Every structure is written in C-alpha cells, then in structure tokens.
Amino acid sequence: xxxxxxxxxxxxxxxxxxxxxxxxxxxxxxxxxxxxxxxxxxxxxxxxxxxxxxxxxxxxxxxxxxxxxxxxxxxxxxxxxxxxxxxxxxxxxxxxxxxxxxxxxxxxxxxxxxxxxxxxxxxxxxxxxxxxxxxxxxxxxxx
Amino acid sequence: xxxxxxxxxxxxxxxxxxxxxxxxxxxxxxxxxxxxxxxxxxxxxxxxxxxxxxxxxxxxxxxxxxxxxxxxxxxxxxxxxxxxxxxxxxxxxxxxxxxxxxxxxxxxxxxxxxxxxxxxxxxxxxxxxxxxxxxxxxxxxxx
DNA sequence: ATAAATTTGCAACTTGGTTGAAAAAATATT
DNA sequence: AATATTTTTTCAACCAAGTTGCAAATTTAT
Numbered sequence: 001x002x003x004x005x006x007x008x009x010x011x012x013x014x015x016x017x018x019x020x021x022x023x024x025x026x027x028x029x030x031x032x033x034x035x036x037x038x039x040x041x042x043x044x045x046x047x048x049x050x051x052x053x054x055x056x057x058x059x060x061x062x063x064x065x066x067x068x069x070x071x072x073x074x075x076x077x078x079x080x081x082x083x084x085x086x087x088x089x090x091x092x093x094x095x096x097x098x099x100x101x102x103x104x105x106x107x108x109x110x111x112x113x114x115x116x117x118x119x120x121x122x123x124x125x126x127x128x129x130x131x132x133x134x135x136x137x138x139x140x141x142x143x
Numbered sequence: 144x145x146x147x148x149x150x151x152x153x154x155x156x157x158x159x160x161x162x163x164x165x166x167x168x169x170x171x172x173x174x175x176x177x178x179x180x181x182x183x184x185x186x187x188x189x190x191x192x193x194x195x196x197x198x199x200x201x202x203x204x205x206x207x208x209x210x211x212x213x214x215x216x217x218x219x220x221x222x223x224x225x226x227x228x229x230x231x232x233x234x235x236x237x238x239x240x241x242x243x244x245x246x247x248x249x250x251x252x253x254x255x256x257x258x259x260x261x262x263x264x265x266x267x268x269x270x271x272x273x274x275x276x277x278x279x280x281x282x283x284x285x286x
Numbered sequence: 287a288t289a290a291a292t293t294t295g296c297a298a299c300t301t302g303g304t305t306g307a308a309a310a311a312a313t314a315t316t
Numbered sequence: 317a318a319t320a321t322t323t324t325t326t327c328a329a330c331c332a333a334g335t336t337g338c339a340a341a342t343t344t345a346t
Binding site for chain 2: 071073074075076077079092094096097103105106108109112113116117118119120121122123124125126127128129130131132133134135136137140
C-alpha cells in the first residue's frame with residue numbers, strides 16, 4: 001500500500017521529529033488500505049511497544065493538523081483515520097449500518113459536485129467527503 | 144419550512160403514537176432548516192416541558208429507524224439530526240473546521256457519483272452523504 | 287375496573303476523547 | 317562533558333455523549 005511513503009521524510013518536511021511513536025502510528029496507518037479507529041491504532045502500536053492512549057490521540061491530532069492524515073467522521077462515536085499521502089488520494093467510504101464496518105471505495109470525480117455546490121456565500125470550502133451507507137455483503141448474507 | 148408536514152399523521156403511518164414528546168421533537172426539527180444536535184433538541188423541548196435526555200435519545204433513535212429523521216455523522220462527538228420528510232430531501236452539509244458549525248446546502252445530483260461508485264461487490268448501498276469541510280464566513284472574517 | 291402493553295423517567299454506567307501538569311527524552315548551549 | 321532548554325510522552329483525573337436496566341407512569345385493550 002504505502003511501501004513508497006518515506007515517513008521520516010514526510011515528518012521532517014513538516015518540522016515534526018521522527019519519533020518511534022509517530023513512525024509507529026504512520027506505519028500502522030500504512031499497513032493496510034483501510035480507515036482505522038484510534039482504539040485500533042492504539043492496540044496495534046501496543047503490540048510492539050508501551051504507549052499511552054493520550055499520546056496516540058495527540059499524534060493523530062498533529063498529523064491530521066498537518067494534512068498528513070485524514071480524519072473521517074462516520075456513524076458511531078469514534079472517528080476514523082487514514083493516511084493522506086500522495087498514494088492515498090481522498091475517496092468515498094462505505095459504511096454498513098448493520099455492523100458499522102467501514103470500507104474504502106475507489107476515488108470518484110468530484111467536479112460535478114463542486115460545480116453544483118451552492119452554499120452561503122463567503123464560506124471557503126476546502127474538501128468534499130462522501131459517505132455511502134448501506135449493508136455490507138457479510139451482513140446481507142447473515143440475513 | 145415544514146409547515147406542510149402533518150406530524151401526527153406521519154407518526155401514525157409508522158405505527159408510532161403521537162405522544163407530546165415525539166411531536167415536540169418533530170416540531171423542533173421542523174422549526175428551522177438546519178441540522179440539530181441532540182443536546183440542542185433537548186434544550187428546545189425543555190423550554191416547554193420537563194423531559195429526560197434518555198427519552199429524547201430514544202425518540203430520535205426510533206424516528207431515525209423509521210426513516211422519518213436523518214442522522215448525520217459529522218466532525219465532533221455529537222451526531223446531528225434533521226427531518227427526512229418529503230419537504231426535506233437529502234442534501235450536502237457544510238461544516239466549518241474552525242468553529243464546528245454546520246449549514247445545510249442545496250441538494251445536488253448524485254447520479255454521477257452513483258454511476259461512478261465502485262465498491263466491493265455484494266454490498267448494498269442505500270444512501271450517499273456529502274460533507275463539505277471548510278471555513279465559514281464568520282470564522283474567515285475573524286481572522 | 288382491571289389487565290396488558292407502551293412510554294417516560296431515573297440513576298448508574300460505558301466509552302471516546304480531553305486537560306493540565308509532571309516526568310522523561312532529545313537537542314542546544316556553555 | 318555538564319547543564320539548560322525544548323520537545324515528547326505519561327499519568328491521573330476529568331468531561332460529555334450516549335446507553336442500559338428497571339421502575340413508575342401513562343395509555344390502550346379486555
């Protein structure tokens with residue numbers, strides 16, 4: 001997935017030091033083409049190292065702030081995070097409203113939407129997010 | 144906005160009794176063309192009547208379940224709710240990542256997106272939600 | 287009138303996330 | 317190298333949104 005992302009370099013480019021924990025978080029995020037909950041990232045990092053949850057939250061916040069990570073609001077109480085490097089362009093997410101599971105979908109063109117968008121003038125729009133809700137295959141088969 | 148929605152009838156159609164509280168929640172939702180947080184709805188209903196928050200949450204859950212209300216996941220820890228009657232078709236939402244404020248945008252055509260959507264086969268997609276993130280006018284003027 | 291079912295309230299709890307300040311680690315200065 | 321400074325991580329305590337189980341109250345059916 002993100003074998004081609006040089007995380008230390010990415011961090012350096014943003015004046016963030018390449019600490020073990022920051023790298024660990026980035027590596028978890030890059031280890032699969034999916035969106036992760038903070039709790040999942042915490043668990044993954046803990047598999048290799050002792051960490052406090054606050055640290056994970058703060059790292060995620062910093063990385064999100066710098067645009068290195070995308071924070072995706074979805075149904076449920078916990079946010080999801082994913083890499084935002086050049087190898088992971090923005091894309092829609094599918095969420096099953098039965099099991100809550102999340103899947104990344106292929107990127108779609110947003111031109112039409114941007115063109116059609118009409119909102120209170122004076123707002124500056126930076127980003128468009130698409131969430132597709134439905135029932136995933138597994139839940140459908142369950143009945 | 145929703146002067147044309149007959150809430151008692153809507154409830155009856157779904158085998159839900161038109162209790163004072165259910166009607167109060169619907170009336171709050173219909174009182175402005177915006178998305179409401181549960182806490183806001185609670186406050187509004189409490190302005191007229193004594194209610195427990197659990198009741199509000201349960202009512203919102205029931206109404207959402209029946210498709211009478213849309214629950215919209217946005218950035219931040221609390222969900223937003225809005226009427227889903229025929230007078231309030233689905234539409235994108237704008238959210239300011241400075242103040243967190245939410246605005247309803249005009250509906251846009253989703254045809255292009257539906258056509259382009261490519262996801263794990265076997266999923267059934269029911270709904271597409273669009274969230275536009277940016278900075279609202281007010282926050283821009285602040286600096 | 288009374289029994290049965292539905293709705294609401296209450297209190298206690300769970301969970302995701304946050305705060306502030308101290309401890310530890312890394313970097314810079316003399 | 318020793319010390320000061322800054323950055324990162326931790327800890328404990330906290331907060332707010334939302335949930336659970338059960339009792340009380342209300343509504344509907346018998």
